[in-house]
Amino acid sequence: MEKLHTINRLSALRQKDKFSAPEWEKRGLSPSGAECCLQLDMQFNDTLDALITAVENNASSRQLKSLLSQHLSAFDKSEYDTEEREFIADTFHKLSTIVDVDIKYALNSWMYGIVLGTLIKISTLFKRPRKVIETLSQECSNCKTALDTFILERGNEIPDLCWDIIQCDSCNEFNLLNKGPHIRQLRFGNYRWVEQLSKDEFNEEQAIVRLEQIKYFRKK
Template structure:
């Protein structure tokens, strides 16, 4: 367990978390280079502290304390809304790696404690997302559960494609299939890289394409 966590945290450190391409994925213009370097450095230090802790023992209270201490290193007054949301997304990613609930702390930092309490209160009255089915497949490298959350089905939708995806925990590329009838869904723990139409690709050809991506995008 500890070895897998360390591997995921090391991968997190190696990522260029605030590169121009990462900003563009969010539909945003990149922030100032110095600011991005500072944010990247804080996150790397946080991940290194988490590695030290998980190598000693796994104490959720200590892990959460480390996350909170590094969150407070970000003075939210100097960041705009998009930057603050970006920061929270990466803390959420770290919290999922170490399997610690950190949403309340993130909401308090992002919105303030009073608004966070209001969010928690009003969420009790909101209807929860209706999940019909969860398709799970382990990452071939780090064994993270790569989940496809099925929200809506429709009988006349065919099983039309293979999906090449990228694990958010370790960066490994994997091949998955959603199957037929899937109309509405969302990803969990991965991002979509390519869709391969089954009219053009057999399973064997899809696996060859996966190997090409694994080799050329290392």
């Protein structure tokens, strides 16, 4: 009975238009482009088909978790803005709940990179919205828009591990972000996360060189 219930829930979600305008509006957001929404829906339907088959074949929790992680990695997060990435991660979290497996680590790693994925929780997915306790702000190097990072929780044990390369939502300029230590939970503001550089491997000068490489190759 439980197996049939799981399959029915997955099948119902497959029939649903998961990225329709009303679904975006429920999140307080304007819909992404029609082509993007259609592609997301089709890709998630592939994931749902695989999950349904796996459940029908009595796959173990470990196999289901691996399947979800593999399908998550097929989404190129660099192609999506912050809101789209959060919607994708939220939908994968919903799937994991239906099949009763925990993929929070995989979602953290996909959203923020492996380094931060082990330390920073995705507040928008797994907990109620947290109050912003501090806002870190720096000017976009091109349009001078304030690029805000909202701190939701600090932890003294969290080290300063990485540089972040981000992209301004206003002008699409790439910027180098240095958040500093002691951040347990955060939320991006008006920018998109692009790449993470470990401070064990990149000093500030090397991080700036990498930033310039991204500016050159991605704007060509």
